[in-house]
Amino acid sequence: MNFWDTVxxxxxxxxxxxxxxxxxxLPADHRAAWAEIKAHLSPYGDFTGRNLMPILDGxxxxxxxxxxxxxxAREVLGEDVGGFCAALAGGEGARGHRDRWRAQLNGNVARKLGRLGG
Known part of the structure; x- marks a missing residue:
């Protein structure tokens, strides 16, 4: 991978x-499962989605x-594709980008309020 491709x-x-x-x-049921996997994994991606590529490949x-x-596909993935994807992304309690942004925003607000109040 060269610099230009990365950028x-x-x-x-x-x-x-x-x-x-x-x-x-893939057969039709596997293609449908692939579409569900992509949809459920997308919240766990970073800005570029580069971190999801090995997970999607697997x-x-x-x-x-x-x-x-x-x-x-359902025999292997089960009925809870969202749970399967959460496990792939790092566990059932894995934080998505929204959770990380929310924590960052809350931290920034707390710091600002701490400066104003003290």
């Missing part, structure tokens, strides 16, 4: 297109393996 996100675009091409080869690999073995 412009060209490497992410190529990876994303490769993931989508791989997903198109999840897509799991879907590919289960499709090759003839298993249904």
């Amino acid at each position: 412009t996100g060209g490497d992410l675009t190529r990876e994303w297109k490769a993931y989508e091409a791989r997903a198109e080869a 999840a897509l690999g799991l879907l590919e393996e289960t499709a090759a073995e003839g298993q249904g």
